[in-house]
Amino acid sequence: MNNQNTRVVLGRRPVGEATPDCFSIETEELQPLTEGMVRVAVEYISVDAGTRTMLKGEGFHNQVGLGDTILASGVGRVIESTVADFKPGQAVRGGLCAQTIATVPANMLEPIDDSTAPLSAYMGILNGSTGITAWIGMHHIAKPQAGEIFVVSAAAGAVGSIVGQIAKLAGARVIGIAGGKAKTDYLLNDLGFEAAIDYKNEDVSARLRELAPDGINVFFDNVGGPILDAVLDNLALRARVVICGAVSQYDDMDNITGPSMYLRLAERQSTMEGFAYFHFPESFAQAEAELAQWLADGSVVLPESILDGIERYPEALQFMFNGGNIGKLLVKAG
Numbered sequence: 001m002n003n004q005n006t007r008v009v010l011g012r013r014p015v016g017e018a019t020p021d022c023f024s025i026e027t028e029e030l031q032p033l034t035e036g037m038v039r040v041a042v043e044y045i046s047v048d049a050g051t052r053t054m055l056k057g058e059g060f061h062n063q064v065g066l067g068d069t070i071l072a073s074g075v076g077r078v079i080e081s082t083v084a085d086f087k088p089g090q091a092v093r094g095g096l097c098a099q100t101i102a103t104v105p106a107n108m109l110e111p112i113d114d115s116t117a118p119l120s121a122y123m124g125i126l127n128g129s130t131g132i133t134a135w136i137g138m139h140h141i142a143k144p145q146a147g148e149i150f151v152v153s154a155a156a157g158a159v160g161s162i163v164g165q166i167a168k169l170a171g172a173r174v175i176g177i178a179g180g181k182a183k184t185d186y187l188l189n190d191l192g193f194e195a196a197i198d199y200k201n202e203d204v205s206a207r208l209r210e211l212a213p214d215g216i217n218v219f220f221d222n223v224g225g226p227i228l229d230a231v232l233d234n235l236a237l238r239a240r241v242v243i244c245g246a247v248s249q250y251d252d253m254d255n256i257t258g259p260s261m262y263l264r265l266a267e268r269q270s271t272m273e274g275f276a277y278f279h280f281p282e283s284f285a286q287a288e289a290e291l292a293q294w295l296a297d298g299s300v301v302l303p304e305s306i307l308d309g310i311e312r313y314p315e316a317l318q319f320m321f322n323g324g325n326i327g328k329l330l331v332k333a334g
């Protein structure tokens, strides 16, 4: 058995963009397992936009300390265990962090059944911070109705592409906002969205006025900044704005730019509500079951962008913030 773990460590706190030189790749000898612990060979690591907020050092939940392994969800297989419930070979998921071999308390692991969905799907469509986030935001807050004009930002990303597909299943008319022609083509041709706006090359507000002259009923926002303002400026009466995230703001969280068009909420009798998926644990099982069903019957798809090798994790994080991924971004650790 390989007796070494390779891990991605935070070397310095990023100022602005989290470039690969903020991280180092370190190896360590594995120590004998102590009681209650389980050792897992990590196969896929989830790369999440929210990880950037964990590198700041203060102010937001789940901070990564200097010299610590980067926090991340992962899936893998048990290779050694002191606990009867976890036998070698069992597929598991949990907070395995950005490393090749995770040694974790058994109560931090959840067994998964990889005969019904591939392991990587448990880090994508069936993952808490991806598919389940999309489901919870849609089910509890956005609540799209047939015929409504529904806009989603970071629409070709992991959360956004699932959100748009769920809106379509509800019968809404979906407009996706994403960066670049490859992504808008993907939204139109592969996901069947009614329209797509390339925010890097088009005037978002002007295009929204053209596409939705009577206004937008629901906006599911993943990016914040100028895109949030452009949509607020084009709301219909009694619209719902869902704040899922604000990826455009994560590189400089000391100077977050709030929406300047928020008075449209008053003028259009509209609401804006944020959420975090981990406040809805009672919905996880229902969300996962419904997403698994949609995955199995092809109603919802989530392509994967996979970078191979643990040493590519820093590059993957940068790739995401430069908009490189379509669908779920993963690092294959094993």
Ligand SMILES: NC(=O)c1ccc[n+]([C@@H]2O[C@H](COP(=O)([O-])OP(=O)(O)OC[C@H]3O[C@@H](n4cnc5c(N)ncnc54)[C@H](OP(=O)(O)O)[C@@H]3O)[C@@H](O)[C@H]2O)c1
Residues within 6 Å of the ligand: 047, 048, 049, 050, 128, 129, 130, 133, 154, 155, 156, 157, 158, 159, 160, 177, 178, 179, 180, 183, 222, 223, 243, 244, 245, 246, 247, 248, 249, 275, 276, 277, 278, 320, 321, 322, 323, 324, 325, 327, 328, 329
């Ligand atoms: N509330 C919750 O519980 C919860 C849970 C998980 C995730 N989230 C949020 O969900 C959002 C999506 O996360 P994800 O992990 O699925 O990432 P993702 O959408 O797969 O990747 C992030 C995407 O954001 C876009 N982007 C990057 N910088 C941008 C900028 N300055 N302006 C506009 N778009 C930009 C890029 O696409 P383009 O090429 O289109 O720019 C990139 O592909 C994030 O805001 C995240 O924080 C919230």
